[in-house]
Amino acid sequence: LSILVLHGPNLNLLGQREPEIYGSLTLDDINRLLVEEGRLLSADIFAVQSNHEGTLVDAVHDAFLRHQGIIINAGAYTHTSVALRDAIAGVNLPTVEVHLSNIYRREEFRHHSYIAPVAIGQISGFGAESYILGLQALVYHLRKS
Numbered sequence: 001l002s003i004l005v006l007h008g009p010n011l012n013l014l015g016q017r018e019p020e021i022y023g024s025l026t027l028d029d030i031n032r033l034l035v036e037e038g039r040l041l042s043a044d045i046f047a048v049q050s051n052h053e054g055t056l057v058d059a060v061h062d063a064f065l066r067h068q069g070i071i072i073n074a075g076a077y078t079h080t081s082v083a084l085r086d087a088i089a090g091v092n093l094p095t096v097e098v099h100l101s102n103i104y105r106r107e108e109f110r111h112h113s114y115i116a117p118v119a120i121g122q123i124s125g126f127g128a129e130s131y132i133l134g135l136q137a138l139v140y141h142l143r144k145s
């Protein structure tokens, strides 16, 4: 199995960015944990981070022939991007939405996700573990289908 992990805007700042909300691990730390978990699950992990909406849309398109599923933390684009949602709907690859923080415990504007209706499911609030749980959920989904 080959899985694309997409990290959206500002996630390159993890480790220094509001650590009380997002934790102290860096994005590289999280990617390393994902590769390790992927090894246990026999899944290859390809991670991409971008602060640009169009680059994330392109990455979703490119995933179509290369990967069997997507894990996405779209960051703030979760709450704004119809384009990213349409890209995911367009390629029709099983997608799991993840968030480090519990977006429903935070400001009202974070309570709505444009990604959720085109995702298999969402994992929110477990810090870096959200990605690991998301990877496990996606792999289970792909193996049973």
Ligand code: DQA
Pocket: 009, 010, 011, 073, 074, 075, 076, 077, 078, 098, 099, 100, 101, 102, 103, 110
């Ligand atoms: C986030 C939550 C978003 O609301 C925020 O804009 C982020 C990170 C999270 O992982 O908790 O950038 O997606």
